[in-house]
Amino acid sequence: MLELRGATVNYGNFSAVQQADISVEEGDIVVLLGANGAGKSTTFRAISGLVRLVSGEILFKGDSIDGKSPDKIVQMGIVQCAEDRKLFPQMSVEQNLMMGAYVHRKNKKQIRKSLEEVYELFPILYDKRTNFAHSLSGGQQQMLAIGRALMSKPKVMLLDEPSTGLAPLVVEQMFKSIQQINNNGTTILLAEQNAKVALSIATKGYVYENGSIAVEGKPKELFSNEKVRKAYLGA
Numbered sequence: 001m002l003e004l005r006g007a008t009v010n011y012g013n014f015s016a017v018q019q020a021d022i023s024v025e026e027g028d029i030v031v032l033l034g035a036n037g038a039g040k041s042t043t044f045r046a047i048s049g050l051v052r053l054v055s056g057e058i059l060f061k062g063d064s065i066d067g068k069s070p071d072k073i074v075q076m077g078i079v080q081c082a083e084d085r086k087l088f089p090q091m092s093v094e095q096n097l098m099m100g101a102y103v104h105r106k107n108k109k110q111i112r113k114s115l116e117e118v119y120e121l122f123p124i125l126y127d128k129r130t131n132f133a134h135s136l137s138g139g140q141q142q143m144l145a146i147g148r149a150l151m152s153k154p155k156v157m158l159l160d161e162p163s164t165g166l167a168p169l170v171v172e173q174m175f176k177s178i179q180q181i182n183n184n185g186t187t188i189l190l191a192e193q194n195a196k197v198a199l200s201i202a203t204k205g206y207v208y209e210n211g212s213i214a215v216e217g218k219p220k221e222l223f224s225n226e227k228v229r230k231a232y233l234g235a
């Protein structure tokens with residue numbers, strides 16, 4: 001469904017991602033692991049059209065999406081949920097959700113259906129629908145960021161570090177919701193520091209080191225990989 005072939009991104013003279021090959025099949029939950037600065041967010045930015053590749057290609061359903069604008073990429077069905085959530089703090093929960101539906105702005109029925117689906121997934125957002133986004137807890141803000149992304153009816157959702165700043169119990173609930181979103185038919189590409197929880201729901205993982213993919217495999221293989229265990233699983 002989504003494929004990166006030899007994807008390379010530079011910031012000036014610095015190469016942040018080198019020759020990345022990633023394959024995401026429909027229905028997958030693929031996790032990108034790696035230390036801070038290893039290149040995960042840059043990979044997401046490239047897929048979302050926010051930075052350009054200097055070489056390689058990105059294919060979505062077999063067609064190249066290189067050079068397409070970020071809003072075109074959202075319209076095609078790839079939506080990113082950034083690490084810093086980028087909510088509109090002075091707008092209500094529901095207004096924030098509606099911002100995610102702009103690609104369907106002519107289809108009111110579709111928007112209402114998506115809104116119901118988001119409220120079903122995160123009932124607390126329904127309870128707080130008239131509250132300002134800034135008044136939500138960290139976990140609720142993350143739900144809102146994910147909910148807003150779902151409003152565009154994505155085929156693939158890119159989730160950058162959804163557990164950042166959340167308490168362990170909240171992280172667990174968040175990952176259950178991510179699995180639910182996947183069960184409902186959205187393919188997921190996830191960047192996470194929290195390797196144990198992420199691999200527990202993943203179908204495949206890639207480990208970044210200094211901009212390159214150092215290890216890849218099924219969660220079982222990564223759990224038993226010495227290097228991965230030492231660096232990311234506290235073994």
Ligand code: ATP
Pocket residue numbers: 011014016034035036037038039040041042043161
């Ligand atoms: P994090 O979890 O901290 O976001 P990451 O794995 O997502 O880490 P990236 O954000 O992709 O890593 O960063 C990869 C490298 O590119 C880092 O060395 C970072 O300092 C550098 N970098 C990121 N954005 C820019 C930019 N706009 N200009 C120059 N260098 C950048």
